[in-house]
Amino acid sequence: MAVTTPTRLPPARPDRREGRPRALLRRVPRRPDQAGPVAYGLLAAVIAASVFPLYWSFVVASHDDNSVLAGSTPPLVPGGHLIENIQRVFELSAFWQALGNSLIVASTTAVSNVLLSSLAGFAFAKLRFPGRNVLLVCVVITVMVPTQLGIIPLYMLVTDMGLYGKLAALIVPALVSAIGVFWMRQAIEENIPDELIEAARMDGAGLLRTYWHVVVPGVRTTATVLAMFTFMFAWNDYFWPLIALPPENGTVQIALNQLAAGYYTDYTLMLAGVVVSVLPVLVVFTLLARRIVSGVMAGAVKG
Numbered sequence: 001m002a003v004t005t006p007t008r009l010p011p012a013r014p015d016r017r018e019g020r021p022r023a024l025l026r027r028v029p030r031r032p033d034q035a036g037p038v039a040y041g042l043l044a045a046v047i048a049a050s051v052f053p054l055y056w057s058f059v060v061a062s063h064d065d066n067s068v069l070a071g072s073t074p075p076l077v078p079g080g081h082l083i084e085n086i087q088r089v090f091e092l093s094a095f096w097q098a099l100g101n102s103l104i105v106a107s108t109t110a111v112s113n114v115l116l117s118s119l120a121g122f123a124f125a126k127l128r129f130p131g132r133n134v135l136l137v138c139v140v141i142t143v144m145v146p147t148q149l150g151i152i153p154l155y156m157l158v159t160d161m162g163l164y165g166k167l168a169a170l171i172v173p174a175l176v177s178a179i180g181v182f183w184m185r186q187a188i189e190e191n192i193p194d195e196l197i198e199a200a201r202m203d204g205a206g207l208l209r210t211y212w213h214v215v216v217p218g219v220r221t222t223a224t225v226l227a228m229f230t231f232m233f234a235w236n237d238y239f240w241p242l243i244a245l246p247p248e249n250g251t252v253q254i255a256l257n258q259l260a261a262g263y264y265t266d267y268t269l270m271l272a273g274v275v276v277s278v279l280p281v282l283v284v285f286t287l288l289a290r291r292i293v294s295g296v297m298a299g300a301v302k303g
Contacts, residue, residue, distance in 0.1 A: 065268045106231045112176065121186075
């Protein structure tokens with residue numbers, strides 16, 4: 001019986017340029033979930049369209065008014081008058097006071113919305129009491145009511161309470177929102193299992209201790225998103241502060257409106273105020289966005 005020896009394949013010849021076998025240099029097919037150049041191009045276009053208004057505001061704020069209005073082509077390159085225009089903003093209006101008022105109102109409403117909405121959401125999601133579903137429906141229905149319909153009753157209520165002209169007129173009506181309660185209720189219902197609540201009760205924890213040590217860590221990411229949106233909404237609100245506060249004690253949006261008012265509009269001055277007013281929002285968004293991303297990544301690792 002003849003014994004056949006197995007044939008040995010010749011080794012792959014190394015590539016002279018890379019020093020690797022040619023078999024390793026084959027093109028790896030792209031995964032179905034991997035984005036292609038078209039997706040990256042569309043993403044870049046969306047980012048550019050979103051950033052351009054802020055960039056153009058910065059460009060106009062860095063020029064003088066004559067260079068902006070002269071010629072048919074608007075400036076697209078920053079100038080050298082930004083610091084001068086910002087100084088004019090603080091000299092011609094009470095912008096420091098407006099920034100402080102907006103910071104107090106936005107920070108207070110953001111913290112109170114997270115605290116009160118999470119407490120109410122915890123009650124609606126995990127506690128059993130008569131009329132729970134009916135009360136939740138009533139809370140959700142209030143979201144459908146336009147804000148403009150409640151301005152006159154709210155103005156009368158604020159005036160009767162002696163809050164007109166004070167920052168409390170903006171803070172008290174915005175301490176908690178119906179959409180925040182519903183949002184936190186959904187987050188607690190999905191992320192906090194009933195067994196975890198029962199385990200905390202068996203260990204002797206009361207409702208407040210269970211809320212603070214069990215519920216809050218589980219919905220930290222959702223609470224951060226709620227705080228971010230509440231802060232931005234309170235900072236950008238113009239309609240109610242215009243009614244509830246006098247012009248000399250207004251918020252940032254009222255101060256910007258004063259810069260734009262008058263027979264002649266100084267666009268460089270107005271957009272310099274816009275640039276200053278946007279900076280706190282960008283700082284808060286950057287800090288909270290990092291917290292959101294870290295929370296999402298931590299949940300992905302644990303899962």
